[in-house]
Amino acid sequence: MTEKEKERIKASEIDPKFKYEIAKMHGGEKLMRCFQCGTCTSDCPVARFSETYRPRQIIRMTQLGLRDRVLNSDTLWLCAACFTCTDRCPQDVEVASVIRVLRNLAAEKGCIPQVFREQAASILESGYAYKIPDLRIKKRESLRLPPLPRGNPESIRKTLCNVGFVKHIEKKGE
Numbered sequence: 001m002t003e004k005e006k007e008r009i010k011a012s013e014i015d016p017k018f019k020y021e022i023a024k025m026h027g028g029e030k031l032m033r034c035f036q037c038g039t040c041t042s043d044c045p046v047a048r049f050s051e052t053y054r055p056r057q058i059i060r061m062t063q064l065g066l067r068d069r070v071l072n073s074d075t076l077w078l079c080a081a082c083f084t085c086t087d088r089c090p091q092d093v094e095v096a097s098v099i100r101v102l103r104n105l106a107a108e109k110g111c112i113p114q115v116f117r118e119q120a121a122s123i124l125e126s127g128y129a130y131k132i133p134d135l136r137i138k139k140r141e142s143l144r145l146p147p148l149p150r151g152n153p154e155s156i157r158k159t160l161c162n163v164g165f166v167k168h169i170e171k172k173g174e
């Protein structure tokens with residue numbers, strides 16, 4: 001299948017209930033107000049450096065009911081949650097919150113990019129988002145710097161289990 005054919009939307013992909021589902025969730029209420037002016041994309045600091053990340057497009061795809069395309073998209077995870085789009089939207093659409101809602105649904109389906117799974121695994125294991133390389137620890141020791149503070153993975157795991165985070169991270173995409 002060519003890239004063009006993949007982009008083509010099939011009627012069978014459209015879920016007319018999707019937009020209502022999102023609009024019922026906290027932060028998604030004003031989704032239908034979007035009139036596609038593009039302000040969110042033109043002011044988004046991530047879109048400026050990405051050829052694929054377009055918040056306006058995510059909002060439109062959601063309005064159109066393209067549930068699987070939106071939830072399976074890796075670009076959904078590029079949002080830095082800076083809220084510039086929300087502040088500047090002339091229609092008061094809470095763009096950043098809609099994206100959060102979509103990410104939560106994607107996570108429930110197990111659609112989480114590998115890089116974030118690895119970060120989460122590192123947090124659960126060490127309390128840090130990134131594993132500190134042994135080489136750096138040795139370098140600190142050679143410079144007689146004090147050891148880095150230890151994370152508290154047990155407490156983090158307990159908290160993240162309670163909010164259902166761990167089961168989403170361990171779930172693979174449907």
Ligand code: SF4
Nearest residue numbers: 034036037038040089
């Ligand atoms: S700024 Fe608001 S109205 Fe304009 S495209 Fe973005 S969400 Fe839609």
Ligand code: SF4
Nearest residue numbers: 044079080082083085
């Ligand atoms: S919250 Fe996300 S989509 Fe909105 S401007 Fe910031 S990075 Fe872009």
